[in-house]
Amino acid sequence: MELDNQESAGKFERFLFLMIPIIFTLVLLGVLLTLFNMDIRNNVLTVANKIPIVEKWVPDPPADPALDDKQQAEEQAASSETTIKELKAKLADQNEILRKVTEEKAAQETQVKALQSQIKSIEESASAAKEDTVSEEDAYQNQVTNLAKLYAGMKASKAAPIMENLTTEEMVQIFSVMNNASKTAILEKMTPETAAEVSVKLKEITTSTDLSIAALQSRLKKQSGTTASTSGSSTNLDKEKLNQTFTTMPAAEAAKLLSEMYKISPDKVVTILSSVGDSVRSSILGEMTKNDSTQTAMVVNRLMGAK
Template sequence: MAKAGAEADMNLEEGSGSKAGRILLFAVPILFTVVLVGALLALTNPNTRNTVLETANKVPLVGSMLPKPTYTPAQQAQKQEEKQAASAEATISELKTQLQQKTTELKTAQKAQADTQTKVDDLQKQLDTAAAAQTAKAAAAPAEEEGPSKQVKQLAQTYGSMSASKAAPILQTLTDAEIAMVLNAMGTEQRSGIMQKMTADKAAKVSIMLKNATSAKALEAAANTARTAADKASQPTQAATSTAGSLNQDQLAQTFSSMDASSAATLLAQMAKTNQAKVLTILKSVDDTTRSGILSQMAGTDSETAASLANKLIGG
């Protein structure tokens, strides 16, 4: 029993000694290395020593056992300059990066501005084109208005719907300017057919007026002037020429009596707008049946003109 206890104590002591021996086995070389390195560092060049210490201090466990590098004032100044140079280089690199970024942003902004300017130029071109078209349209508008007036077109249409043999005698009772005004608003074929039925002298005069006419408005102005002059000239001699004029009235009576009431009413309604006295003369020259039919048709299309003519016929 006692022997067994002694063996156990011996084994425990051997185990403890074995562990201590192992620790010393690893620690002694490390300590020897540290001491040796320290001695070598103390004997070597300070610059080399500081370099080695800087590197060794970065090693875990070993760095804590070694002294810190010591620098002379000159070395410290050099180290400070190196740090400042490294810091300045880092700052320069960052500034270069920022400059490159700003340059890229500037190029993007310039491209966007160029695109916007291109769009503005395109819109300006469209605006200029529209303005030019508007100006051209406005300049052409007066030329379009140089055509015959609505009343003259309707009058020409009325005469054009009649046969040339019927329209020519009626037109010849008008002034040369009035004939030219009406014929100018007709087509070439209609104008030619009516002029063939006119007297040679009348057709020649009207042809010259048509050739010299500058515009439909000028013809209308000349016709109005000629009608005013003709009315003034006929007033003093109206009583003296009643006998000589009876033939023309007979011709008019025969012409309008042979026309259908609708065409005669349309024609006379247009004539009444320029010379109501002539229309009254024609209505007085036809028989009662023809006059009634014409006024009846006129009342259906232009009641105001029909009423005015009827009142004047009643008034004598």
């Protein structure tokens, strides 16, 4: 028993003799690693996780805070770059929309200026045409007044038979601008029938324009009642009279009269327009177009020789 106890004590002593240096060494290494801040555990876990089978038994090493901060910074930088790209794309779209709006606005302003220029041109043309019409009316009325003065200056016994060769409407037109003394003297020398008819017409006077139209209509009606077979000289004389009549007559009134005549005798309208000058014909056709463009087109077609 004593021998057994001695052997056991000798083995334990040898064990302690061997383990004490080892334990001291391990403790010293632990102290040194702690002092130098070396993360042995994480390194051991990292190495262990690389071993195929052992990696299943050991936990993953904790993440390095420095690496996390770096990764977060990289992710934030990437997110910021993506946001900047999106903002740049939106800015480019807005600039494109602004450019299109600016171009459309410029086009609209150009169109408005063109329309304003057209309106101004139309207004100027209308004003010029109105002035021309007024001047033509004044010229025609002046001629009627001068003719009335001419008859008034003659002896009543000579003026009466001359005026009786005119139509009733023409006599009324002349009497309308004549003073009462001359008018009375000439009517006394006329036949009772003519004087009575003229007196009734004088009572129905409306405006100078209506008188002019009525006088011209009566003259044309009287001329249309003559025989169709006339000599070449007389035909030229009729055209000359027509030319003078429509040249001195305001274009608006002539157009109104010819429009009504066209419904009765289109050929006579063509004859009248053929006898006047180009400028007078242009003015009359312009006024006729305002009233009835379709009828005017038919008249121009006949003037060009078509049926």
